[in-house]
Amino acid sequence: MMGTGGLSLDQAPPIDIPARFFLTAPLFAIAAGLLLAWQGPTLLVSRWMPGALAATHLIAIGYLGLIMCGALLQMLPVVAGAAVPAVRLVGTATHLLLTVGAAGLAWGLAGSGPTLIRVGAGAAALGFLVFVIPVGIALVRARGAPGTLLALRTAALALAVTVALGLLLVAVLQGWIRVAEHTRWVDTHAAWGLMGWVGLLVVGVAVQVLPMFYVTPTYPAPMRRWFAPAVLVGVGAASAAWIMGADLVGQAVFGTIALGFIGFAFITLRLISLRERPRLDPTLLHWWAAMLSLCGAALAWTFAAPPTLIGVLLLVGVGVGLPAGMLFKILPFLTWFHLQHRQLGSGRFDLRIPHMGSLLSTRWARVQFGLHLLALALLAGSLWVPVLARPAGIALALSSLVLLLLLIGVARTYRRFAALLRPAPSRAGPQT
Amino acid sequence: MTDSIATFMTDDHQRCDQLLAACEQAVSGGDWKRLAEQATVFSKALIGHFDMEEQVLFPELVAISPWASGPTGMMTMEHGQMRALVEELNEAVDEQDADACLGILETLHLVIQQHNSKEEGILYPMAEESLGDQTTKILNRLQAG
Numbered sequence: 261m262m263g264t265g266g267l268s269l270d271q272a273p274p275i276d277i278p279a280r281f282f283l284t285a286p287l288f289a290i291a292a293g294l295l296l297a298w299q300g301p302t303l304l305v306s307r308w309m310p311g312a313l314a315a316t317h318l319i320a321i322g323y324l325g326l327i328m329c330g331a332l333l334q335m336l337p338v339v340a341g342a343a344v345p346a347v348r349l350v351g352t353a354t355h356l357l358l359t360v361g362a363a364g365l366a367w368g369l370a371g372s373g374p375t376l377i378r379v380g381a382g383a384a385a386l387g388f389l390v391f392v393i394p395v396g397i398a399l400v401r402a403r404g405a406p407g408t409l410l411a412l413r414t415a416a417l418a419l420a421v422t423v424a425l426g427l428l429l430v431a432v433l434q435g436w437i438r439v440a441e442h443t444r445w446v447d448t449h450a451a452w453g454l455m456g457w458v459g460l461l462v463v464g465v466a467v468q469v470l471p472m473f474y475v476t477p478t479y480p481a482p483m484r485r486w487f488a489p490a491v492l493v494g495v496g497a498a499s500a501a502w503i504m505g506a507d508l509v510g511q512a513v514f515g516t517i518a519l520g521f522i523g524f525a526f527i528t529l530r531l532i533s534l535r536e537r538p539r540l541d542p543t544l545l546h547w548w549a550a551m552l553s554l555c556g557a558a559l560a561w562t563f564a565a566p567p568t569l570i571g572v573l574l575l576v577g578v579g580v581g582l583p584a585g586m587l588f589k590i591l592p593f594l595t596w597f598h599l600q601h602r603q604l605g606s607g608r609f610d611l612r613i614p615h616m617g618s619l620l621s622t623r624w625a626r627v628q629f630g631l632h633l634l635a636l637a638l639l640a641g642s643l644w645v646p647v648l649a650r651p652a653g654i655a656l657a658l659s660s661l662v663l664l665l666l667l668i669g670v671a672r673t674y675r676r677f678a679a680l681l682r683p684a685p686s687r688a689g690p691q692t
Numbered sequence: 693m694t695d696s697i698a699t700f701m702t703d704d705h706q707r708c709d710q711l712l713a714a715c716e717q718a719v720s721g722g723d724w725k726r727l728a729e730q731a732t733v734f735s736k737a738l739i740g741h742f743d744m745e746e747q748v749l750f751p752e753l754v755a756i757s758p759w760a761s762g763p764t765g766m767m768t769m770e771h772g773q774m775r776a777l778v779e780e781l782n783e784a785v786d787e788q789d790a791d792a793c794l795g796i797l798e799t800l801h802l803v804i805q806q807h808n809s810k811e812e813g814i815l816y817p818m819a820e821e822s823l824g825d826q827t828t829k830i831l832n833r834l835q836a837g
């Protein structure tokens with residue numbers, strides 16, 4: 261007999277769980293922007309500047325980590341037909357620990373000392389741990405779209421490796437252990453984080469969501485089946501080679517993975533151009549910009565451009581932009597969906613639930629995208645023209661502020677309608 | 693013509709997707725007369741699809757496998773949500789409110805997609821399995837629809 265679990269409507273977690281991840285995340289991107297605006301060009305002088313390391317983790321853990329964990333908690337039951345065990349507890353703990361961890365680690369890396377680094381790293385690692393275990397359980401149990409599942413499983417694995425390596429780096433910074441060639445370990449941690457965790461999540465989401473949102477052809481079957489495991493194995497092999505000093509092998513494999521991501525980006529842009537829905541909405545604009553950033557980063561790596569450029573393109577171009585674009589759809593849709601259910605429960609069919617267009621203004625979402633592009637251009641430019649660094653920081657903070665305000669707007673509308681749609685007192689049971 | 697219920701119904705989903713996209717095209721073009729026509733064609737196709745399921749496919753399925761009444765009930769409830777959105781769309785078209793049309797079409801599109809993925813992933817395969825020997829009869833009734 262076939263499972264009917266996937267048809268159940270109440271598998272989705274309560275809306276406040278993903279919503280709190282989504283509403284907190286932009287604060288960290290704003291913080292990264294303000295940090296840059298405050299420190300100015302020195303932050304971008306090299307990848308080793310304390311400010312750069314802090315901004316990296318504000319974005320990587322505070323912004324991306326929160327959004328991706330929130331979205332996964334929401335989407336797993338729907339995509340994979342597998343509920344995350346104890347989702348309220350897991351969501352609450354992950355959200356708190358990641359928030360504290362990102363802030364602490366960034367603050368510590370920015371120069372406030374080893375204690376904060378320790379506390380922050382510990383909290384962030386614990387946050388990812390309490391997330392990865394139950395999600396891992398759900399992913400193992402899951403059945404559903406194989407392409408997506410594979411990418412999500414590999415991404416979860418990559419996250420675990422990234423965090424383990426991050427903890428190792430902290431131990432080195434604290435002087436607890438010593439490694440030969442520290443830089444190579446940092447490179448490896450960054451590769452697992454950026455190519456593994458972020459890259460594979462983008463792939464998993466794209467494969468699942470783009471055909472559905474825009475009615476495009478599906479990704480070619482080999483890409484759906486082989487890309488994610490190939491990247492995982494590749495990153496593993498390349499980092500082992502890199503750490504052991506086999507430079508040529510390491511670079512060749514990293515280069516191949518970079519080529520693979522360029523291929524993915526081109527296929528994505530091509531599928532988007534073949535879509536049946538004509539609208540070029542702000543989400544699509546973000547996909548388009550993120551795919552070009554991805555290509556740019558791969559090219560920059562190939563031509564040995566400054567590592568800060570690669571970091572900017574991946575962390576801001578892909579990492580900040582794409583999730584913002586996805587949130588433009590995810591939060592309004594979730595809100596509509598949950599309000600709809602409340603309406604069924606309350607029987608208030610005289611009320612009209614606001615549709616997505618009235619929950620989040622497409623015009624303001626376009627403004628957000630414009631500011632994001634401006635920030636990206638200024639950031640890239642500032643690597644050659646340092647005076648652009650402060651304006652770039654301000655643009656980054658502003659674009660994320662607009663995102664935050666848009667999301668707050670959706671949440672407020674939800675509150676207003678949820679209050680009107682209180683469940684009707686049950687006729688049979690005692691009134692509460 | 694196909695000899696599979698799942699393929700027949702899935703093709704009809706795709707036809708509805710295309711008709712919804714055509715409505716969006718008409719809104720963007722600002723041609724209200726064309727939009728009104730497109731919206732009518734789209735509504736007819738979508739509601740027709742729901743009727744096929746609610747009047748033919750689901751009852752046949754439940755008659756053979758009574759435990760399917762849970763999932764089909766769920767699907768029928770979601771049809772109700774989409775019927776309400778279609779009504780809203782037609783009002784927005786009458787009022788020539790482009791923003792509302794786009795917002796409603798967007799909502800409708802996402803609801804349809806997640807609804808369809810459940811039908812195509814679970815319900816239709818279930819129907820094929822249970823109703824295998826009556827396929828021709830049911831397909832005839834669906835096409836007569």
Ligand code: HEM
Nearest residue numbers: 307308320381384385422423426427429430446450453454
């Ligand atoms: C608990 C989680 C994490 C901890 C404890 C951690 C810790 C660290 C530490 C200590 C460094 C190196 C500082 C140095 O030695 O100079 C570092 C670098 C880095 N981390 Fe993390 N990290 C974590 C998660 C992540 C995640 C999820 C990402 C991913 C996307 C990420 C991306 C990076 C990058 C790109 C760098 C390199 C920056 C550079 O090029 O210098 N980290 N991390």
